[in-house]
Amino acid sequence: MKKVAYLASRVTIPGSMIRRTDAFEHDYMMDALRPAFAARGMEIVDVCWDDPKADWSSFDAALIGTTWDYWDRLEEFVATLERIGKLTQLHNPARLVRWNSRKTYLRELETKGARLIPTLWLDHCGEAEAKAAFDQLGADTLVFKRQVGAGAKDQHKLSRGEPVPEMPHAMMAQPFLPMIQKEGELSFIFIDGNLSHALVKRAQPGDYRIQSSYGGREEVIHPTPEDLAAAHAILGALDEIPLYGRVDMLRGDDGGLLLMELEVIEPYLYPKEGPELGARLAAGVARRLGTS
Structure with missing residues (x-):
């Protein structure tokens, strides 16, 4: 065996x-x-x-x-x-x-056609850098994420003028998009390059984090051909198709999907939603x- x-x-x-x-x-x-x-x-x-x-x-x-x-x-x-x-x-x-x-891989995928949320890469994120990010990104609410991290660990959602917490890691800053609370984050699970299943992950009321440890919940979806093609194109940008991968996306204002993450290390693959x-x-x- x-x-x-x-x-x-x-x-x-x-x-x-x-x-x-x-x-x-x-x-x-x-x-x-x-x-x-x-x-x-x-x-x-x-x-x-x-x-x-x-x-x-x-x-x-x-x-x-x-x-x-x-x-x-x-x-x-x-x-x-x-x-x-x-x-x-x-x-x-x-x-x-x-x-x-390291989430800087997103920059490489962008050069290959992936649509991203506008992102500021901050290898050092002190108070001055964090405050300047609001003007640089032209937004009043930002989400700061670790460049190496997962599960919203050490992640901060800040509005202009709020106190800046200590952020000792290299960070990335993005405008907060309310669509995460309206529609949720879409996840597409691929095995050998083929769609296994897809779902939408929603935060509990009052939060924006969609992980289960913060009360997030999941629902199976049947993606449109356009949404599936957008997710599949992300995998297609790789040099070789991995055994497994999860593409996390958020809908932009124009209705098209923006890439949040391509998870090919240790993503949870939602077996309950994909029997x-x-x-x-x-x-x-x-x-x-x-x-x-």
Whole structure:
């Protein structure tokens, strides 16, 4: 039987004393993957990416799963992935992870046709830089995000004149778009370049963050051909199609979609909203292992 590692973290692995409040999403993923992989003669096992006892050569493949602490240990994380990739098949590959780990990748996608929210890149974001950003972007409310980060960690929504919190990381600033509260954020989950499912993620009333840890909720959608084409074009800008990817988008004032994120490291893939996800991922891994 082929054995596949699902890379988790100490903040998501079952039984951890420091488990995140949204780690139930890890459980949802494993519940979807285990039977689907077993049906193809594979066993999938969740392992912490930084487990010093892990024998990566004992696995036929490894999937990056819920490694939801990497952003504070980026170089260690990427170095570990590079080591894993030399010992077994790794998806997605470490070179793609390194590129995707810093949100400046969005600038490269923009040169290839992606439509972005206007963005100011601030490698140093002190009070002066933050205050100047309002005039530079021509907006009275901005969202400041870490260039290396996820899950709205250390993210700030500020209006002109409000106190500026300490932001010790390299940041990106964007105008706040009310559409996030009106329609929500659209997510398109692709396996091997093909749409698995799509959903809209909405914040709870009074908030703008759509993550489950902030009370966000999800609803399955059936995208229009135009919306699907916009999302698919983002993947098409890559040099090679990854095993999995999630394209997060927000509708602009003209009705077209703007790219928020292309997540190809450790995105939650919403198996509850996509009941075929497990089978699709298992089939993709089986093809790569030559057992399909």
